[in-house]
Amino acid sequence: DIQMTQSPSSLSASVGDRVTITCRASQSISSYLNWYQQKPGKAPKLLIYAASSLQSGVPSRFSGSGSGTDFTLTISSLQPEDFATYYCQQSYSTPRGFGQGTKLEIK
Amino acid sequence: QVQLVQSGAEVKKPGASVKVSCKASGYTFTSYDINWVRQATGQGLEWMGWMNPNSGNTGCAQKFQGRFTITRNTSISTAYMELSSLRSDDTAVYYCARVDIAGPTEGAFDIWGQGTLVTVSS
Numbered sequence: 518d519i520q521m522t523q524s525p526s527s528l529s530a531s532v533g534d535r536v537t538i539t540c541r542a543s544q545s546i547s548s549y550l551n552w553y554q555q556k557p558g559k560a561p562k563l564l565i566y567a568a569s570s571l572q573s574g575v576p577s578r579f580s581g582s583g584s585g586t587d588f589t590l591t592i593s594s595l596q597p598e599d600f601a602t603y604y605c606q607q608s609y610s611t612p613r614g615f616g617q618g619t620k621l622e623i624k
Numbered sequence: 625q626v627q628l629v630q631s632g633a634e635v636k637k638p639g640a641s642v643k644v645s646c647k648a649s650g651y652t653f654t655s656y657d658i659n660w661v662r663q664a665t666g667q668g669l670e671w672m673g674w675m676n677p678n679s680g681n682t683g684c685a686q687k688f689q690g691r692f693t694i695t696r697n698t699s700i701s702t703a704y705m706e707l708s709s710l711r712s713d714d715t716a717v718y719y720c721a722r723v724d725i726a727g728p729t730e731g732a733f734d735i736w737g738q739g740t741l742v743t744v745s746s
Contacts, residue, residue, distance in 0.1 A: 551732040553669075560719055560739055561661075561669065566732035604669055608723075608731025612685045613659065615669040 519543050519607050523616035529624040534595045538619045540588045540605035549609035552581055552590045556601045564603075565590065626650035628720050628737035635743045641708040644740045646720035653701035654678040657723040659733060660694065660705045662716040670716075674723070675703060710744045717741050
């Protein structure tokens with residue numbers, strides 16, 4: 518099975534900050550990497566698919582990059598509604614595992 | 625609009641089974657895979673398994689083999705997840721999610737159900 522490891526597990530930041538979350542796969546997954554945002558009590562929401570493609574309706578301050586084993590999610594200028602938990606997920610093979618999550622909190 | 629609507633919360637005793645439904649609307653049910661993901665309180669997302677509603681083919685994570693079943697009724701655009709031999713650590717919110725395997729999103733889960741809380745308690 519492919520293991521997905523995110524860092525950091527939690528992050529404190531302020532409105533307007535630029536933040537980066539990292540995800541590493543235990544083996545190459547090409548660009549089959551997705552990012553989700555989850556708010557308390559809600560289902561996850563797809564932000565980025567295929568490592569760098571922005572899902573329809575997602576603000577352009579979100580961006581993704583990487584290929585192979587190393588990937589990043591960047592939020593260029595944090596907004597109040599961005600404080601949530603973020604998960605990466607590989608869709609290269611089954612089981613389609615998720616990272617352990619990164620909780621983004623207000624500083 | 626495109627949506628997945630799941631059945632309501634369940635309370636089960638250890639050893640029992642639970643069946644959760646996921647009704648699709650706003651798109652062609654048989655054109656997208658359905659996956660199931662669960663989340664225990666305060667924990668991360670755990671992928672459980674998948675189904676192709678067109679063929680009926682399924683697969684699941686090794687830890688659930690033997691007690692996890694996914695079925696569908698294409699006439700009502702509904703997928704079902706059944707988990708048997710329930711234990712207290714199966715207490716979680718269970719989500720269904722749509723996957724466009726052949727499309728541009730390359731296997732991403734683009735539409736999610738609202739979640740179904742399953743509580744296992746004696």
